[in-house]
Amino acid sequence: MAISAGSYTVGAAGDYLTWKAAFDDLAGTLTGDLTFTQISDVTLSAQALIPDTFDLAGYTFKITSNTPPYGDPTAGWKTYSTYAEDKVLLMGFVLGAGTVIIEHLYVIAQIDRTSSKYLVAIRCEQDGRVLEFHDCLFDQAGYIGKGIIVSRTDFSTFPKLSMWNCEIFGCINNFACKIADFTYPSGSRMENCIAKTTAQAAFQVTGAGGAEYGIHVKNCVGFAADNTWFLSNAPAVDGDNNGTNLASLPFGSGNKLNLVEADEFVSVNPAEADFWKVKAGNLDNDGVVPSIAGNTKGIRDNDRPGTDGLYSIGSDELEEIIVYGPVYTVGPGQEFSTIQSALDQLWTDQGAATFTASQYIRVFAGTYDENVEPNAGLTPAYGIGYLFILEGDPAAALADVVVQPSSGIGYTSACDQAMLRHLTIDCARSEGDAVQATSGTVVFGVQDCDITSGTASGTGFSALNVSAARSVLVEDSVFTNDKAVGGGAAVFVRPSGYHTLFSRCMFHEIGISKNFYSIYLPGGYSSCRFTDCVFDSLNACTHPVSPGVASILDFVNCTFYETPIPIFAVGGGQIQLVNCISKTSSVALIIYQSGDLPEETSTHFGPRVVMRNNCFHGYSAFLYDLAGNKTYAEFIALNRVDASGDLDATDPLLSNPGSGDFSLQTGSPCRHAGHGSGVTKDINGDPFDPFHPDIGAVSTGIGPNVAYSG
Known part of the structure; x- marks a missing residue:
C-alpha cells in the first residue's frame, strides 16, 4: 500500500517486517505527519531506500522506537545489517522542506563491505530542511566500512543538521562520521556525540x-x-x-x-x-x-x-x-597602574611569536578611564589551548572592576583570539562601542561581564559589536540600559557566515529608538544561538535580515518577558524556538513586515520555523504582518510548523518577574515539560534535567521520569 501520513510499526508483528518494506511503501508526497516506530529487532539483507520522489511537503517525518527508556539507546531494538554493498539504510530526502527526526535508532553491521562503504547515509538537500538525530548508535562492529554520512548535492540550499546523544563507533580505516557537501551548514550542531x-x-x-x-x-x-x-x-x-x-x-x-x-x-x-x-584552555587559571x-x-x-x-x-x-605563562597584574599596588601599559609590556615580551603558554592580564578592583586594545599582532595558539585573557580579579566583585572611558571605545580586539572575563565595561559617558571585535579577530569570548554602552548617537555604536570575529562565545553576561539613538544596535552581531553563541545571558531594558534593533543579526549565512537567556523589557527585537539569505536564529530555554517584539523579521531566515517562555502584553513571537506569511514554499518562514515545547501567554497577537494579526492556530496551520508540546495561552507562573525573579512557581505547567534537547544547566549555572528540562531559562532541578514530550 502507498502511505503518506499516519503512524506505522516496524518489526515482528508490526505493520512492516523491515525498514525496507516500510520505505518501499512510501508515497511520493506527505499529506500529514508520518511516524515509523520499531517494535522489535530487525535484520536488513538488502538496502532500505527512501525513494527520491519522497516529498516532505512541510510535514514531519519521524523514525523512532518504542524502546528504550529515553536516553539509553543501548537498551533498544536493534537493526542488524548483512548487506554487503554501500549505504545499508539510505534516506534520500530530495523534495520539499520539512522536519526529519531520527531517534533511538541502533544499527549494527554484521558483515565486511569495503572501507569506502557507509553503514547509514542520509541525504539532506532541501532549503528549509531540519534534520535531527536523537540518541542513536551506529556500530560498524569492527567490520570494514564507515559509520554514517550526512550529505547533500544541491549547492543552492541550506539545510540544518542537529545531532545529539549519538555515537558512531567500531569503524575500520576510515571516517566514522562525515558531513559532506554542505555549502552553508550554518546553525548545524553536534552535542554530546562520540565518533x-x-x-x-x-x-x-x-x-x-x-x-x-x-x-x-x-x-x-x-x-x-x-x-x-x-x-x-x-x-x-x-x-x-x-x-x-x-x-x-x-x-x-x-x-x-x-x-x-x-x-x-x-x-x-x-x-x-x-x-x-x-x-x-583552563579558563579558571586555578590549576x-x-x-x-x-x-x-x-x-x-x-x-x-x-x-x-x-x-x-x-x-x-x-x-x-595546560601550560601557563606569566600573569600581568594591574591596579593599586600591582605591577602596572593601567591596563594598556600591561598590554604594551605583554607585546614587548611576546611580540608576534606564537604563544607557547596562556597569557593573562589580571585587573584588580578600580575604575580605569582608558581605551583598552591588545596589539593586533599577538598570536595566541588557540589550536592547542593557549589563550589571551583579559580578566578582572576573581576575588573582586564584578561591579568593582570597571573599565569606564570618558570617550571612545572601551575594549577593542583585533588579534587572533581574545577573551574578556569578569569585567564591567561601562561606556555610558562616551560615544563608541563598549566592546568591539574587529577585522583580524578569529575567535572572541566574553564571560561573566556587565556591559553598558549608554546612549550612542552614531550609527553602529553598540554595547557589543562583533562585526568581524569569526566565532563568538558570550557567557554569563549582562547587557543593561543600552540605548542606541538614531541608528545602530545595542548588541550588533554580524558574523557573516560564522557562528555566535550566547549562553546564560541577561538582556535587561536594552533597546533603541527609531525602530532600530536591540540585537542585530544581518545575515550572510550566519547563525546565532541563545541558550538559557532572559530578555527582559526589551524595547525592540532580535532581527534576522537579508531576504533569501540563511540567517539562522536558535532560542533554547530562553525567557522573554514584556518584550514588545521578541523577533522582528525583515527578510529570509530560519528560526528555532525550543523550551522558551514568551510572556508579554504585545506580540508574542514575530512581526513580519513584507506582507502575508506565505505557505511552506516560502523563502521566508514556513517549515523553516521549528517550535517545540514553548509557553506563550498574555499576548495581544501571536504574530503580526502587514495583513494584520495572526493567531497561534493560524500561524501553525498556514506554515505547517511542527509545534509539538507547545503550551499556548498558558500562564507559565513566573515567580516575580517584575523584580527579576524568572524562576517557576511550584505549580507551573512549565516544570519538567521541555524537550530533551541537550541543555545541562540554566542561567544561574544550576543543573537542568537533560531529558525533561523545564521550559524557560531557570531550572527547578531534576524532574520526574515523565513521558518524553515533543
Missing part, C-alpha cells in the same frame, strides 16, 4: 564551503588512531587551515569552523587507554582542569560503549596538560 575509528578523522566535513560556516560543537569526543578529531577538507578561506587537524580547539577555529564550548570539549586517542586528555562533571549524556568509558554504563566519565582520569 570512533581506527584511522583518519572521527568527524569530517567536506564540500564547497563545507566547514567554514558555523557548526556548533559541544560535549563531543572523537577517537582516531592518529588523534584527528575534526578534519576539514573545505577550501581555505583567507589562507586559514585547509585540511587542518582541529583536535584541540579551545572554543573556535582558524578556518571559520567551530564554536566549541571550552570547558566541555575533549579529544581522545584510543591508544591512551588509561586517561582522558583535556584539549582545552584545575575544566570539569566535565554533570555532562550526563553521550560520554562513555573509553573502551567499547556500554562497558561501564551509559553516562560515565571519571574526573580522576583527567590529565592536566
Whole structure:
C-alpha cells in the first residue's frame, strides 16, 4: 500500500517486517505527519531506500522506537545489517522542506563491505530542511566500512543538521562520521556525540564551503588512531587551515569552523587507554582542569560503549596538560597602574611569536578611564589551548572592576583570539562601542561581564559589536540600559557566515529608538544561538535580515518577558524556538513586515520555523504582518510548523518577574515539560534535567521520569 501520513510499526508483528518494506511503501508526497516506530529487532539483507520522489511537503517525518527508556539507546531494538554493498539504510530526502527526526535508532553491521562503504547515509538537500538525530548508535562492529554520512548535492540550499546523544563507533580505516557537501551548514550542531575509528578523522566535513560556516560543537569526543578529531577538507578561506587537524580547539577555529564550548570539549586517542586528555584552555587559571562533571549524556568509558554504563566519565582520569605563562597584574599596588601599559609590556615580551603558554592580564578592583586594545599582532595558539585573557580579579566583585572611558571605545580586539572575563565595561559617558571585535579577530569570548554602552548617537555604536570575529562565545553576561539613538544596535552581531553563541545571558531594558534593533543579526549565512537567556523589557527585537539569505536564529530555554517584539523579521531566515517562555502584553513571537506569511514554499518562514515545547501567554497577537494579526492556530496551520508540546495561552507562573525573579512557581505547567534537547544547566549555572528540562531559562532541578514530550 502507498502511505503518506499516519503512524506505522516496524518489526515482528508490526505493520512492516523491515525498514525496507516500510520505505518501499512510501508515497511520493506527505499529506500529514508520518511516524515509523520499531517494535522489535530487525535484520536488513538488502538496502532500505527512501525513494527520491519522497516529498516532505512541510510535514514531519519521524523514525523512532518504542524502546528504550529515553536516553539509553543501548537498551533498544536493534537493526542488524548483512548487506554487503554501500549505504545499508539510505534516506534520500530530495523534495520539499520539512522536519526529519531520527531517534533511538541502533544499527549494527554484521558483515565486511569495503572501507569506502557507509553503514547509514542520509541525504539532506532541501532549503528549509531540519534534520535531527536523537540518541542513536551506529556500530560498524569492527567490520570494514564507515559509520554514517550526512550529505547533500544541491549547492543552492541550506539545510540544518542537529545531532545529539549519538555515537558512531567500531569503524575500520576510515571516517566514522562525515558531513559532506554542505555549502552553508550554518546553525548545524553536534552535542554530546562520540565518533570512533581506527584511522583518519572521527568527524569530517567536506564540500564547497563545507566547514567554514558555523557548526556548533559541544560535549563531543572523537577517537582516531592518529588523534584527528575534526578534519576539514573545505577550501581555505583567507589562507586559514585547509585540511587542518582541529583536535584541540579551545572554543573556535582558524578556518571559520567551530564554536566549541571550552570547558566541555575533549579529544581522545584510543591508544591512551588509561586517561582522558583535556584539549582545552583552563579558563579558571586555578590549576584545575575544566570539569566535565554533570555532562550526563553521550560520554562513555573509553573502551567499547556500554562497558561501564551509559553516562560515565571519571574526573580522576583527567590529565592536566595546560601550560601557563606569566600573569600581568594591574591596579593599586600591582605591577602596572593601567591596563594598556600591561598590554604594551605583554607585546614587548611576546611580540608576534606564537604563544607557547596562556597569557593573562589580571585587573584588580578600580575604575580605569582608558581605551583598552591588545596589539593586533599577538598570536595566541588557540589550536592547542593557549589563550589571551583579559580578566578582572576573581576575588573582586564584578561591579568593582570597571573599565569606564570618558570617550571612545572601551575594549577593542583585533588579534587572533581574545577573551574578556569578569569585567564591567561601562561606556555610558562616551560615544563608541563598549566592546568591539574587529577585522583580524578569529575567535572572541566574553564571560561573566556587565556591559553598558549608554546612549550612542552614531550609527553602529553598540554595547557589543562583533562585526568581524569569526566565532563568538558570550557567557554569563549582562547587557543593561543600552540605548542606541538614531541608528545602530545595542548588541550588533554580524558574523557573516560564522557562528555566535550566547549562553546564560541577561538582556535587561536594552533597546533603541527609531525602530532600530536591540540585537542585530544581518545575515550572510550566519547563525546565532541563545541558550538559557532572559530578555527582559526589551524595547525592540532580535532581527534576522537579508531576504533569501540563511540567517539562522536558535532560542533554547530562553525567557522573554514584556518584550514588545521578541523577533522582528525583515527578510529570509530560519528560526528555532525550543523550551522558551514568551510572556508579554504585545506580540508574542514575530512581526513580519513584507506582507502575508506565505505557505511552506516560502523563502521566508514556513517549515523553516521549528517550535517545540514553548509557553506563550498574555499576548495581544501571536504574530503580526502587514495583513494584520495572526493567531497561534493560524500561524501553525498556514506554515505547517511542527509545534509539538507547545503550551499556548498558558500562564507559565513566573515567580516575580517584575523584580527579576524568572524562576517557576511550584505549580507551573512549565516544570519538567521541555524537550530533551541537550541543555545541562540554566542561567544561574544550576543543573537542568537533560531529558525533561523545564521550559524557560531557570531550572527547578531534576524532574520526574515523565513521558518524553515533543
